[in-house]
Amino acid sequence: MTDPMSDVLARVERFRRQVEEANEGDATELSNLLADLPESVDRARVASEMRGRLTAVAEALRQWLSTAQGGEGAAAESAVDLMADIASALRELGDPSEARRLLELVLEERREKLGENNRSTLTTRNNLAAALRDLGDFSSARRIFQETLDAMRRTLGEEDPETLTAKSNLATALVDAGDVTAGIDLLSDTLQARQKVLGAEHPDTLVTKSNLAAVLLRAGRPNDATPLLRETLQTRERILGETHPVTLTTVNNLALSLANSGHDVEASALMDSAISALLEAYGEDHPDTLAALNNRATMAARTGEHVLAEELLQRALVGYRRILGPDHPSFLTSMNNLGVEQRSLGNYAQARETFEETVRAMRRVYGPSHPSTLRAMSNLAAVLNSLGQDDLAEPILRDILATRSQNHDPNPSDRVAALLRLSAIITHRAGENGGAEVAAVRREAIPFMEEAVRLAKWKYGDDSEFTVEVVRLRNELTRSVADFENEERADSEELNDDAAGSNKES
Known part of the structure; x- marks a missing residue:
């Protein structure tokens, strides 16, 4: 009996040879493969296995399109469609950089052949913006999304599904x-x-409702997010069934919302039931099961169960490495979370190794200025600080702050954390003995504390507990610098008085 996985990969390899050797092939074959895999085949695992072959197909198509016979006609249009399909698959694989390169080529071809305002051209622009967002270029992504929406409103109408x-x-x-x-x-x-155009139970409507709930959670409004997630869950249980991956993902999201509302017991019970159902239905080597393990680890960390959180993250990492590979965003996120738990447990040496590996991988996959890379660097600096290696932590923090100041920073709380830690390191380096030198070093930390206060007020408000604490630390630092300077000034005046006394005539 043929193994379904082997059969799928053989079909992909056959298609790759068709494209490379004969410049032909069914442009719908790849998208059909990705959309209609046999139930016994893990889609994410297939995509991971296909990654190198997809890139090879895309390169062959690009070269063929550049030739005289490849530039025109239905075959060329099919080749461009296929490149767009490959870009979508590579984004799902966690390779937004290659996806961006392909989408830029597809956009150029579609603009030339179909026009700027053609539906396919506009969809490509939208997908390119999504790849830029994946890469952390939020400013460019926002600009292209806005331009694309404006064009779709003019061309397709306000209520067209693509516009929405x-x-x-x-x-x-x-x-x-x-x-x-x-x-x-x-x-x-x-x-x-x-809801008006597609109906309350359409999949796109439910996705939008879930996304809105996620943003409300991010804004610190779990009481507004929870009802939306309960409604979504009830609908998906009825339409898809209680054990469908999308349903169980909604269970996890509802549990996270409940946890943020302080309902930790109910949240933990929901997550545990979702994990049990996922394990029974799909096994441990399924992306949704692994995501549920990762979420349960987050919940365990919230409730102080750091040993359990570490165990769950180790399980998730093993699975992610096996089915998605070590460069996939889900693997990298879990590895960063594992380092956080190791540090919480006081395993600083292990945490350092984990964060160093995470930073290297994120630099390679995302680049040095991506927010996830900077967050992992900040975590590495924190564990170095815990190990008493401030001489290694300080340049990392300065690098983070310099990079964040050059790029639009979507998460000021990360910058505040880096500012506070750097200020603490500088203050510690200055020592406590007093004198002008100590005051001068401590004074170096004041601008960082001032910026931390400004960002905390902007992010959390003047009266939040966090802002009040940051203001207290800033005031304590400025007061200590003033005290040291006054002490030094008094000592200097005393020395001058002594010198004047020794010069008096007897």
């Missing part, structure tokens, strides 16, 4: 760029429009 998708994508980009309120407003408008 673009609207939802722009809302997500606004949130990524730190404008959470605008993102919530736009997602709310999109939800109302999709």
Whole structure:
């Protein structure tokens, strides 16, 4: 009996040879393979196995399109469609950089052949913006999403499904760029429009409702998010069944919302039931099962169960490495979370190794200025600080702050954390003995504390507990510098008095 996995990969390899050797092949074959895999085959695992072959197919198509016979006609249009399919598959595989390169080529071809405002051209622009968002280029993503939405409104109409998708994508980009309120407003408008155009139970409507709930959670409004998730869960249980992966993902999201509302017991019970159902239905080597393990680890960390959190993250990492590979975003996120738990347990040496590996991988996959890379660097600096290696932590923190100041920072809380830690390291380096030198070193930390206060007030408000604590630390630092300077000034005046006394005539 033929193994379904082997059969699928053989079909992909046959298609690759068709393209490379004969410049032909059915342009729908790849998308059909990805959309209609046998139930016995794990789609994510197939995609992971296909990664190198997809890139080879895309390169062959690119070269063929550049030839005289490849530039025109139905075959060329099919080749461009296939490149767009490959880009989508590579994004799902966690390779947004290659996806971006292909989408830029597809966009160029579609603009030339179909025109700027053609539906396919606009969809490609939307997908390119999504790849840029994956790469952490939130400013460019937001700009292209906005331009695409404006063009779709003019060309396709306000209520066209593609326009509503673009609207939802722009809302997500606004949130990524730190404008959470605008993102919530736009997602709310999109939800109302999709309910009107598609119906309350359409999959796209339910996705928008889930996305809105996720943004409300991010904005610290779990009481508004929970009802939306309960409604979504009830609908998906009825339509898809209680053990469908999408249903169980909704269970996890509802549990996270409940946890943020302080309902830890109910949240833990929901997550445990979802994990049990996923394990029974799909096994441990399924992306949704692994995501549920990762979420349960987050819940365990919230309730102080750091040993359990570490065990769950180790399980998730083993699975992610096996089915998605060590460069996939899900693997990298779990590895970063594992380092956090190791540090919480006081296993600083292990945490350092984990964060160093995470930083290397994220630099390679995302680049040095991606928010996830900077967050992992900040975690590495924190564990170095815990190990007493401030001489290694300080340049990392300065690098993080310099990079964040050059790029739009969508998460000021990360920058505040880096500012506070750097200020603490500088203050510690200055020592406690007093004198002008100590005051001069401590004074170096004041601008970092001032910026931390400004960002905390902007992010959390003047009266939040966190802001009040940051202000207290800033005041304590400035007061200590003033005290040291006054002490040094008094000592200097005393020395001058002594010198004047020794010069008096007897």
